[in-house]
Amino acid sequence: MSKNKIYKPRPISGFPEWLPEIRRVEQQWLDHFRKIFESYGFCSIETAAVEEIEVLLAKGETDKEIYTLTRLQADEKDKSDARLALHFDQTVPFARYTALNFNNIVFPFKRYQMQKVWRGERPQLGREREFYQCDIDVIAVDNLPLHFDAEMPAVIYEALDGLDIGRVQIKINNRKIICGLLEFLNIDEVILTTRIIDKLDKIGEDEVRKQLASEINLEDKQIDLILQLSIIKTRNPVELENEVKKLNVDNEKFDEGLKELVFVLKQLQHLPEHAVIVDLSVVRGLDYYTGTVYETNLLDIPEFTSSVCSGGRYDDLAGGYINKHLPGVGISIGLTRLFGVLLENGYIKNKKMSPAEILMVLPSEDRRMQAYQTAHALRKNGFNVEMYHAPQKIKKQIAYAEKKGIKYVWFPPFDDEGEHEVKTLDTGEQKKTTPDSWIINEKS
Amino acid sequence: MSKNKIYKPRPISGFPEWLPEIRRVEQQWLDHFRKIFESYGFCSIETAAVEEIEVLLAKGETDKEIYTLTRLQADEKDKSDARLALHFDQTVPFARYTALNFNNIVFPFKRYQMQKVWRGERPQLGREREFYQCDIDVIAVDNLPLHFDAEMPAVIYEALDGLDIGRVQIKINNRKIICGLLEFLNIDEVILTTRIIDKLDKIGEDEVRKQLASEINLEDKQIDLILQLSIIKTRNPVELENEVKKLNVDNEKFDEGLKELVFVLKQLQHLPEHAVIVDLSVVRGLDYYTGTVYETNLLDIPEFTSSVCSGGRYDDLAGGYINKHLPGVGISIGLTRLFGVLLENGYIKNKKMSPAEILMVLPSEDRRMQAYQTAHALRKNGFNVEMYHAPQKIKKQIAYAEKKGIKYVWFPPFDDEGEHEVKTLDTGEQKKTTPDSWIINEKS
Numbered sequence: 070m071s072k073n074k075i076y077k078p079r080p081i082s083g084f085p086e087w088l089p090e091i092r093r094v095e096q097q098w099l100d101h102f103r104k105i106f107e108s109y110g111f112c113s114i115e116t117a118a119v120e121e122i123e124v125l126l127a128k129g130e131t132d133k134e135i136y137t138l139t140r141l142q143a144d145e146k147d148k149s150d151a152r153l154a155l156h157f158d159q160t161v162p163f164a165r166y167t168a169l170n171f172n173n174i175v176f177p178f179k180r181y182q183m184q185k186v187w188r189g190e191r192p193q194l195g196r197e198r199e200f201y202q203c204d205i206d207v208i209a210v211d212n213l214p215l216h217f218d219a220e221m222p223a224v225i226y227e228a229l230d231g232l233d234i235g236r237v238q239i240k241i242n243n244r245k246i247i248c249g250l251l252e253f254l255n256i257d258e259v260i261l262t263t264r265i266i267d268k269l270d271k272i273g274e275d276e277v278r279k280q281l282a283s284e285i286n287l288e289d290k291q292i293d294l295i296l297q298l299s300i301i302k303t304r305n306p307v308e309l310e311n312e313v314k315k316l317n318v319d320n321e322k323f324d325e326g327l328k329e330l331v332f333v334l335k336q337l338q339h340l341p342e343h344a345v346i347v348d349l350s351v352v353r354g355l356d357y358y359t360g361t362v363y364e365t366n367l368l369d370i371p372e373f374t375s376s377v378c379s380g381g382r383y384d385d386l387a388g389g390y391i392n393k394h395l396p397g398v399g400i401s402i403g404l405t406r407l408f409g410v411l412l413e414n415g416y417i418k419n420k421k422m423s424p425a426e427i428l429m430v431l432p433s434e435d436r437r438m439q440a441y442q443t444a445h446a447l448r449k450n451g452f453n454v455e456m457y458h459a460p461q462k463i464k465k466q467i468a469y470a471e472k473k474g475i476k477y478v479w480f481p482p483f484d485d486e487g488e489h490e491v492k493t494l495d496t497g498e499q500k501k502t503t504p505d506s507w508i509i510n511e512k513s
Numbered sequence: 514m515s516k517n518k519i520y521k522p523r524p525i526s527g528f529p530e531w532l533p534e535i536r537r538v539e540q541q542w543l544d545h546f547r548k549i550f551e552s553y554g555f556c557s558i559e560t561a562a563v564e565e566i567e568v569l570l571a572k573g574e575t576d577k578e579i580y581t582l583t584r585l586q587a588d589e590k591d592k593s594d595a596r597l598a599l600h601f602d603q604t605v606p607f608a609r610y611t612a613l614n615f616n617n618i619v620f621p622f623k624r625y626q627m628q629k630v631w632r633g634e635r636p637q638l639g640r641e642r643e644f645y646q647c648d649i650d651v652i653a654v655d656n657l658p659l660h661f662d663a664e665m666p667a668v669i670y671e672a673l674d675g676l677d678i679g680r681v682q683i684k685i686n687n688r689k690i691i692c693g694l695l696e697f698l699n700i701d702e703v704i705l706t707t708r709i710i711d712k713l714d715k716i717g718e719d720e721v722r723k724q725l726a727s728e729i730n731l732e733d734k735q736i737d738l739i740l741q742l743s744i745i746k747t748r749n750p751v752e753l754e755n756e757v758k759k760l761n762v763d764n765e766k767f768d769e770g771l772k773e774l775v776f777v778l779k780q781l782q783h784l785p786e787h788a789v790i791v792d793l794s795v796v797r798g799l800d801y802y803t804g805t806v807y808e809t810n811l812l813d814i815p816e817f818t819s820s821v822c823s824g825g826r827y828d829d830l831a832g833g834y835i836n837k838h839l840p841g842v843g844i845s846i847g848l849t850r851l852f853g854v855l856l857e858n859g860y861i862k863n864k865k866m867s868p869a870e871i872l873m874v875l876p877s878e879d880r881r882m883q884a885y886q887t888a889h890a891l892r893k894n895g896f897n898v899e900m901y902h903a904p905q906k907i908k909k910q911i912a913y914a915e916k917k918g919i920k921y922v923w924f925p926p927f928d929d930e931g932e933h934e935v936k937t938l939d940t941g942e943q944k945k946t947t948p949d950s951w952i953i954n955e956k957s
Contacts, residue, residue, distance in 0.1 A: 076836050078609045080570050081597065084561035086610065088617055089624065094555050108892045110869035110899025110919075113536050117528035117643055118562070118629060123587075124522050134584075140633035141566075141579040141598065152586065153525065165522045173532055175866060175916045179899070180533065185562065189584035190667070199561055216902035278885065339889075381898035390522050422619060447782075448552045455554025458660035472619045475554075 073430075083192030084199045085409060090422045091472065095201075095408060098232060099183055102203050102402070105228045106492075107180040109220065111205050114160035114180050117132050118187075119153040122154070124165050127389040134188040154191065155187040159204045159401070168390035177209040177217070183404070193376075195406050203228075206399030208386050213396045215329060217381055218361040220402050221338035225365065225378055226344050228402070234411065235369025237377075240348040241332040242362050244381070246313070250298055254291045257344045261285055266299050269350035270286060294318075299350040309347050323330045333361055343368065351405025359384045363400055372414045378402040400476075421474030425455035428470035430509070432483045435461050443489065443504050447479075450508045468495060527636030528643045529853060534866045535723075536920065538854060540678060543627055546647050546846070550625040550731075558624050560606035562631075563597040568609050571833040575690040579937070599631040603648045603845070604952025611652065612834035615712065621653040621661070627848070634926045638710045639819075641852050647672075650843030652830050657840045659773055662805040662826055663780035665844050669809065669822055670788050672846070676856065679813025681821075684792040686806050687774040690757070691796050694742055698735045705729055710743050713794035718744070726769050738762075743794040750778045755789050770804070777805055787812060803828040807844055816858045822846040865918030871897035871935075872914035876927045877904050884925045887933065887948050891923075898923075914938060 080086070087095060101160060103113070125135060137154040156162050157183045160438050167174065183203045192198055203226060207217045219331075222239045229237040247266065251259055265280045272280075274296060281295065297316055304308050328346060337345045352360045358381035361418045365378040380400030387395050411417050429444040444454040455475065457466045463480075470478050471494055480490045491507065492499040502510075524530070530541060547557070581598040599605050603626045611618065627647045636642055647835075650670060651661045652670075666683045673681040691710065695703055709724045718740060725731045725739065741760055747753050757771050774791060781789045797806045804826035809861060813818050824844030830838050855861050873888040875881060881904075888898045899919065901910045915938055916924050924934045935951065936943040946954075 074833075076567055076833055078565065078613055080613065081565065083562060085564060086560055088614060089556040089558055089560075092559060096557055098808045107529060107868035110867050110872075110897060110917075112533040112867055114531075114533055114535060116530055117525060117645070118631070119525060119528060121522065121525065123520055136582045137585055138580045138599070141581055155582070169522055169524065170532060175913070179867075187562070199563070214902040216900075220900070220902070229515060339885075344657055352599055389518075389520055423554050423556055423623075424551035428554075438592060440862055453552045453554060456660075456664070458658040458664070469619070473554075505702060 074084045074240060075238045083190075083197050085197055085405060087412075090420050091412065091417065092471045093421060093424070094417055095404075096479060097406065099201075099203070101231045102183065102228050102404075103181070103219045103229065103337060105224060107178070108111065108207055108225050108227075111181040111224075114163075114166065114182055115184055116156070116159070116166050116182070118155055118184075120156050120162060120165065124153045124390070125157070125161055126489055127161075133191055136189050157188045158186055159184060159202050160206075160399070163204070163206060164387040165390055167395065168387045168393075171393065177207050177264075179205070181205045195410050196214040197405055197409065200403065200405030201408075203404050205400040206381050206386075208395045208397030210503065211394050211396070213398065215243075216334060216336065218329070218398050219333045221361075221380065222333075222337055222345060225400055225402070227344040227362070227431055228342055229365065229377065234367055234416065235406075236343050236367070238343055238366050238368050239345050239378075240351045240364045240366065241333060241345060242347065242349055242351040242451045243360055244352055244358055244362055245322050245326025245360055246330065246349065247295075247298070247326075249320040249326055250295065250316075250318055252322060253318050254294065256285070256287065256291065258285045262287075265351040266295065266350055267352045269299055269453050270348075277496060301347070301349045303347050304334075304342065304345060306331045306338075309334060313349075323386075327361060334509045338346055353379065353381060358379075361398065367370075369450075370414075370416065371413065373407065373410050377407050380406070423455060423473040423475050425453045425473070425475050427452055427479050428466065428473075428475045429454055429476045430463060431457050431460045432463065432464050432480065432482050436481055436483065443481050445480065446504045447508070450512070452508075452511070463510055467492070467494075527634075527641050530955030531856075532866075534864050535856065535861065536559045537868070538861055539848075539867060540854070540865045542655050542848065543645075544625065545626070545675050546672050546848075548828070548885055549668060549675065550649055553668050554622070555623045555625040555668075558607075558610065558626055558630055558894040560600070560610050560626070562599055562628075564600050564606060564609065565585055566598045568834070569598055569601070569605060570607075578634055579629050580633050601632045602630055602844070603628060604650075607650060608728060608831040609834055611839065612831040612837075615835060615837065621657060623649070623651045625649045639854050640768055641849055641853065644847065644849030646821070647846040647848050648843060650830075650841050652839045654839050655840070657842065659776060660780065661842050662686070662773070663777045665805075665824065665842055666777075666781055666789060666807060667784065669807070669844055669846070671759060673809065673821065674788075675815065676850075678811055678860065680787050680811070682787055682807045682810050682812050683789050683822075684810065685774065685777060686791065686793055686795040687770040687777075687804055688796055688802055688806055689766050689770025689804055690774065690793065691739075691742070691770075693770055694739065694760075694762055696766060698738065699816050700729070701730065702729045706731075706739075706756070707796040710739065713743055713791075713795045716860050725762045745793045747791050748778075748786065748789060748926070750775045752780075753778060757793075773804060797823065797825060801827055807840065809851045814855065814858075814860065817851065817854050821851050843940075850916040867899060867917040867919050869897045869917070871896055871898045871918045871921045872910065872917075873898055873924050874907060874922055874924050875901050876907065876908050876924065877903045880925055880927065887923065887925050890948045891952070894946050896952075896955070911936070911938075 114321040133153045134157050173365050185199055186202050187199050193210050242379055262285055269277050278292055281292050301312050310331055351364050360382035363383035382398040386397045429440050431440050444456050447454045466479055476494045482488055488501045491502050562899050570769040571710050577597045578601050628647050629643055630645050630657045706729055713721050722736050725736050745756050755777055778791055802825035806825035808820040826842040828840050830841045871883050875884050891898045911922050922936045926932055933944050933947055
């Protein structure tokens with residue numbers, strides 16, 4: 070026993086950590102996202118965990134969430150790192166990275182980025198201080214075809230649909246429609262108004278009506294038209310066009326938004342019926358988005374009520390950092406947030422701690438070399454094999470495999486005349502084999 | 514053009530970032546490490562980026578490298594995150610994680626961890642402020658078989674040998690040998706003495722002799738024996754035993770160390786001749802290690818002179834955090850450090866920016882649906898396919914594929930009577946195909 074003075078560590082609130090068997094699932098999710106993102110040609114980048122504070126604050130607003138860095142015993146003369154802070158999302162770093170590397174990037178630039186970000190918020194379930202975000206964006210110089218707006222939901226649907234979390238539904242809208250309507254109605258308070266509309270699903274029609282009247286002083290006729298538009302939900306491009314045109318809004322931006330939205334919806338007809346829906350109340354709080362916007366809901370997970378994954382089209386990614394016009398479209402999965410809620414509610418059940426498929430038993434000291442060689446041969450053929458290094462009781466070795474979730478226990482010959490045997494733990498079946506025949510069988 | 518005020522970002526010294534084509538190579542390295550680690554049954558964990566400062570300082574010494582966190586606009590009443598700092602390695606977090614989750618872990622606990630760590634050092638090539646470490650450790654309760662000491666170099670050799678960086682050589686020693694010798698010679702200054710011996714390869718015999726005399730006041734006879742021991746280098750266990758026994762050192766710890774080292778060396782005879790060497794001058798500065806120690810050199814990369822990967826056996830991992838005796842053995846690859854030096858010296862040459870293997874050409878607007886369907890079918894069969902969304906000149910589309918390093922350009926039929934064709938960019942060869950026959954051919 071150690072006789073040191075003991076400092077008993079505590080979990081740090083807001084900084085989630087998983088046991089190995091849960092981390093395995095998280096890693097499988099990350100791998101799956103990566104596979105889908107790469108299958109559409111998105112390339113990986115990672116940016117530094119830190120940014121200059123000036124870069125992070127270029128857009129304002131978020132300053133209270135930022136963690137700044139200080140060296141515990143900084144050299145007084147060295148001020149080089151005085152102004153660093155941890156990034157709180159991946160959009161600002163992506164914009165800064167693109168500006169910095171502009172001449173070495175081929176556009177349209179399709180990138181994915183799966184890193185941890187940090188926010189000094191008050192921690193609560195689904196709102197951590199450290200969490201993974203998984204983002205994809207496409208940006209181009211001056212012009213980006215609208216077809217990319219349709220590619221985003223296709224990619225995201227494939228990414229989320231592969232997770233075994235029930236039905237995924239992507240809600241789509243185009244901010245030009247509501248902005249055009251407000252223009253048509255001579256309403257200037259675009260940000261405030263859209264923020265209220267965005268709450269339609271949560272607070273209901275009556276409350277939206279009340280807030281639009283009390284907070285923005287809109288007239289009943291204005292509110293009527295806004296609500297008639299906002300309640301439209303459809304999967305059908307023809308129906309969408311008909312319903313919206315009934316409102317008789319005469320505005321150029323409005324028409325452009327509708328045309329774009331119909332176009333995007335048409336491109337998504339190959340996805341399952343439930344996968345996509347146009348919902349004209351989805352307008353996203355951020356004025357940052359200028360066209361298509363997305364939100365994503367899980368239809369079969371009642372505990373997860375907010376959007377898993379959101380994003381949209383923006384006019385200019387990096388205007389604050391470079392004198393180029395870089396329009397883009399992107400979407401972001403809040404991985405840790407989703408994962409944490411699913412875990413908490415019992416949807417994530419993996420109990421396999423070890424990546425090994427086979428535990429190589431060591432029957433006795435004199436069989437060690439044969440056990441090693443067998444393990445080695447299996448590894449060379451792509452199997453994950455953990456070696457039990459101590460020649461303890463066979464029962465103990467099998468129990469170890471069971472506790473670690475290892476499927477097969479391999480017994481090398483117990484003597485020179487013996488044969489290899491493999492036991493499948495969940496069925497209890499045990500049969501004779503050889504490394505060669507095992508490799509051939511399992512690979513076919 | 515944007516009319517915003519522009520804040521031109523600069524690269525942040527010590528926080529390396531790669532272009533997509535270089536990030537691809539880094540990701541391939543990480544994937545390769547992971548594959549090898551998992552093939553030996555190591556499981557993945559990730560710990561929070563932060564630790565309580567008290568946890569980080571439990572071992573003292575490193576305080577000046579630590580970055581502490583402050584919320585930019587902290588709530589005055591909320592002191593919950595007042596004492597956090599970024600981790601500077603993965604050993605302290607691993608020890609803390611093990612102590613915290615002790616009852617939910619199956620021992621021996623084999624884990625790998627590949628995360629970024631942060632040190633507020635003065636940046637220079639090969640010494641960054643943010644870098645990836647790739648660590649493997651095995652820990653057990655009370656006893657860990659010595660065979661794990663031999664498994665470590667086998668794993669690390671496979672991991673590094675797969676990187677196409679020339680010959681890898683792992684130097685092995687056992688600290689008990691030198692500590693036993695110092696005991697035998699009645700020398701108390703173990704840390705100081707071993708630190709001088711450790712520099713033998715760099716500063717040479719004469720300088721070591723001088724420093725041992727001037728800094729620790731050792732007598733010539735003592736120094737002679739230390740040097741006779743330290744210059745021993747061999748691949749052969751029998752030779753090792755003979756050479757060391759010639760010194761006639763009568764000390765129990767010394768004998769134990771030799772026995773362990775011979776044992777480990779014998780287990781590694783299956784590795785190539787150059788892969789392993791016992792070098793009795795390798796003692797590692799840290800008194801933290803208590804038995805086997807490792808260092809790793811690249812024999813064919815003269816620009817990388819220090820150890821790529823080091824580690825050893827320790828008596829007690831988490832004694833500062835839990836009242837349990839947890840001996841272990843571990844090794845750590847300084848990935849970013851190695852990667853940065855190789856990149857700087859032209860050893861890393863990948864120029865493939867995109868993960869896509871195929872660019873799907875869009876010949877004209879009316880072929881769009883067919884192009885999409887073809888891309889979709891290929892993706893479903895495991896190919897990475899980027900779609901060119903704008904029906905621009907074919908030449909422009911091919912040039913795009915070339916710039917992104919995409920190998921094949923796929924032309925869907927230009928009209929209803931046409932056929933699919935695929936051009937291989939590096940050979941210029943172009944031939945007719947169908948999605949079905951392509952999938953069958955490429956997969957076989």
